[in-house]
Amino acid sequence: MEEGSQxxxxxxxxxxxxxxxxxxxxxxxxxxxxARIGIPACPEIFAAGFFVMNNGTLIKIESVxxxxxxxxxxxxxxxxxxxxxxxxxxxxxxxPSGCGKSTLLKMIGDLLAPSAGQITxxxxxxxxxxxxxxxxxxxxxxxxxxxxxxxxxxxxxxxxIGAPRxxxxxxxxxxxxxxxxxDFAARYPRELSVGMQQQVAIARALAYRPTILLMDEPFxxxxxxxxxxxxxxxxxxxxxxRVTIVFVTHSVAEAVLLSDRVxxxxxxxGHIGRVIxxxxxxxxxxxxxxxARFVELxxxxxxxxxxxxxx
Amino acid sequence: MxxxxxxxxxxxxxxxxxxxxxxxxxxxxxxxxxxxxxxxIAWQTVVTLNRYPVYIxxxxxxxxxxxxxxxxxxxxPRHLGITLFEIALGFGIAxxxxxxxxxxLAKSPLIEKIVSPYLVAAQAVPLVAIGPLIIIWIDTGIAQxxxxxxxxxxxxxxINTIVGVRSVREEYRALMRSYNASAWQVFTILEMPAALAVxxxxxxxxxxxxxxxxxxxELMWADRGLGFLLNFATKxxxxxxxxxxxxxxxxxxxxxxxxxxxxxxxxxxxxR
Numbered sequence: 001m002e003e004g005s006q007x008x009x010x011x012x013x014x015x016x017x018x019x020x021x022x023x024x025x026x027x028x029x030x031x032x033x034x035a036r037i038g039i040p041a042c043p044e045i046f047a048a049g050f051f052v053m054n055n056g057t058l059i060k061i062e063s064v065x066x067x068x069x070x071x072x073x074x075x076x077x078x079x080x081x082x083x084x085x086x087x088x089x090x091x092x093x094x095x096p097s098g099c100g101k102s103t104l105l106k107m108i109g110d111l112l113a114p115s116a117g118q119i120t121x122x123x124x125x126x127x128x129x130x131x132x133x134x135x136x137x138x139x140x141x142x143x144x145x146x147x148x149x150x151x152x153x154x155x156x157x158x159x160x161i162g163a164p165r166x167x168x169x170x171x172x173x174x175x176x177x178x179x180x181x182x183d184f185a186a187r188y189p190r191e192l193s194v195g196m197q198q199q200v201a202i203a204r205a206l207a208y209r210p211t212i213l214l215m216d217e218p219f220x221x222x223x224x225x226x227x228x229x230x231x232x233x234x235x236x237x238x239x240x241x242r243v244t245i246v247f248v249t250h251s252v253a254e255a256v257l258l259s260d261r262v263x264x265x266x267x268x269x270g271h272i273g274r275v276i277x278x279x280x281x282x283x284x285x286x287x288x289x290x291x292a293r294f295v296e297l298x299x300x301x302x303x304x305x306x307x308x309x310x311x
Numbered sequence: 312m313x314x315x316x317x318x319x320x321x322x323x324x325x326x327x328x329x330x331x332x333x334x335x336x337x338x339x340x341x342x343x344x345x346x347x348x349x350x351x352i353a354w355q356t357v358v359t360l361n362r363y364p365v366y367i368x369x370x371x372x373x374x375x376x377x378x379x380x381x382x383x384x385x386x387x388p389r390h391l392g393i394t395l396f397e398i399a400l401g402f403g404i405a406x407x408x409x410x411x412x413x414x415x416l417a418k419s420p421l422i423e424k425i426v427s428p429y430l431v432a433a434q435a436v437p438l439v440a441i442g443p444l445i446i447i448w449i450d451t452g453i454a455q456x457x458x459x460x461x462x463x464x465x466x467x468x469x470i471n472t473i474v475g476v477r478s479v480r481e482e483y484r485a486l487m488r489s490y491n492a493s494a495w496q497v498f499t500i501l502e503m504p505a506a507l508a509v510x511x512x513x514x515x516x517x518x519x520x521x522x523x524x525x526x527x528x529e530l531m532w533a534d535r536g537l538g539f540l541l542n543f544a545t546k547x548x549x550x551x552x553x554x555x556x557x558x559x560x561x562x563x564x565x566x567x568x569x570x571x572x573x574x575x576x577x578x579x580x581x582x583r
Contacts, residue, residue, distance in 0.1 A: 111485045130491055137489045143482045147504045147581045160490045160500070188581040 058244050059085035059108060059212065064117035065269075066103050077103045079269035080117065085246060087211075090238055092247045092255035094301065095265025096309060101248045102216050104270070108246060109135045109214050121212070129212075133161070136205030136243075140217040142197035144189040150200055151176070151185045157207040175203040178237065195226035199233065206241055213238075213245045220250065227251075228286060231258055235284060252305070256297045257284060264301060266308040273308040276301060369551040377551035378558065386540065387559055394537040395563065397453055397525050401460025402518065409465050410510075413472025414502075423473075430469070438462045442528050456528045456536065463524035464517040471513035475506030511575040518571050522564045537563070 077100040110126035121129035529538020544552035
């Protein structure tokens with residue numbers, strides 16, 4: 001089990017290198033650091049370590065604004081938002097409805113273009129990052145294709161890349177094991193509950209091992225019990241797949257339970273009022289909710305939301 | 312006592328034939344032959360009691376005799392084949408044009424804005440009335456009838472293609488964009504299967520519509536096909552043949568409808 005997950009991680013790193021050639025140039029630097037920590041010599045893994053090692057900024061958002069419609073009578077959704085997302089972190093964006101947090105997420109994923117300011121992902125523009133398939137996206141609705149079986153839904157991104165069938169099937173099976181839905185491989189989405197469908201959507205987003213997972217209120221439409229369970233599953237996945245997660249949510253408790261940091265937005269035009277570090281120990285579970293620190297943080301974020309809303 | 316009850320129920324679950332349940336489940340199909348028999352008996356009785364001459368109202372026996380005779384002489388199969396061919400051809404033409412144009416219109420709001428007034432206006436023209444014009448311009452024949460059938464189903468097919476392609480939600484497009492999918496991939500992986508579900512609905516209606524279209528045209532101007540046969544039989548007072556042709560026609564329409572439905576079920580498996 002442990003070995004399997006290590007191999008998994010190594011593979012993920014190698015795949016990332018393929019998508020980011022400039023990591024290879026940095027490998028000399030990494031080689032030395034890895035030698036110190038004692039990681040076996042494999043150039044690809046060294047190079048891939050770049051992302052894990054430097055633990056620096058992965059996504060840099062610099063005074064980004066978004067205007068919908070004409071400058072005069074349009075809606076200003078975001079006003080000069082700046083945020084640095086660290087490599088490997090789990091960051092939540094929280095704020096009242098219509099504050100533009102989903103808009104920001106879409107701009108990172110290159111589904112929308114900013115009106116002003118710029119976003120860089122690992123030194124690249126969002127368009128380049130999208131072309132290099134660095135981002136996996138999960139929406140609030142599962143958005144599965146109902147005419148495809150679960151396996152073929154998960155393998156869809158790989159099919160688009162043009163991966164051979166055997167590789168596609170293998171990866172799909174791996175992911176199905178990861179979300180523990182292997183029994184449903186040949187089923188159609190209609191035959192699964194919404195919670196299961198959302199898990200499949202998450203697995204699909206992970207199919208080509210993206211560096212970043214963008215999640216737009218992924219558990220918003222689920223009941224509380226499913227929500228809690230999927231949250232836990234997501235944390236396990238995050239730890240195993242070593243992705244950076246940008247997570248949009250309405251739920252303060254969910255944000256605190258899952259994230260490393262929580263960015264709190266003001267009402268429209270959205271602006272990041274404060275970024276709060278969540279210094280709860282990991283691994284986190286349902287028990288974490290009972291910690292005094294958890295309650296404190298939830299209270300602090302609620303207070304911040306109120307304060308920002310009042311302004 | 313209690314135990315025997317449970318075992319009995321269990322045996323039913325395992326597969327003992329439960330006649331009552333089976334009949335209830337298939338009630339609509341079981342009643343069809345019964346209703347048909349009653350209808351034929353009533354028909355026969357009315358003719359026998361009133362002593363109608365054959366050319367006014369033949370008995371079911373007369374009709375069956377006529378049907379078998381004309382089938383054996385090859386008259387029915389020949390005209391049936393021609394009509395079927397016309398429908399298929401018309402359907403193919405309509406499908407090719409409607410799906411292409413529909414896709415373009417669905418993708419480009421500008422083109423739709425420009426073209427749609429003409430399309431709506433064209434829809435207001437009674438298409439059967441265009442028949443004579445087509446015959447004046449390009450003579451009678453199989454292709455002409457097919458063309459009219461095509462015109463009749465073109466519009467519903469077009470609308471359904473547009474609705475089908477537009478039914479793809481924005482999130483799916485965003486998803487495909489995030490995978491960096493090409494336009495062709497978006498079409499084959501997303502738009503075509505999504506449109507297919509809507510499209511089949513219109514094909515089922517369209518196929519029966521096209522039967523009507525072809526028959527009307529044949530009735531008026533053609534020199535072959537089931538419509539022509541109907542016309543010919545009426546004019547020569549061969550009422551049994553009229554009945555036989557009408558029965559063949561209904562069977563044709565029904566057969567096409569069932570064929571499309573089966574095809575649909577095969578392709579849209581995920582709906583079950």
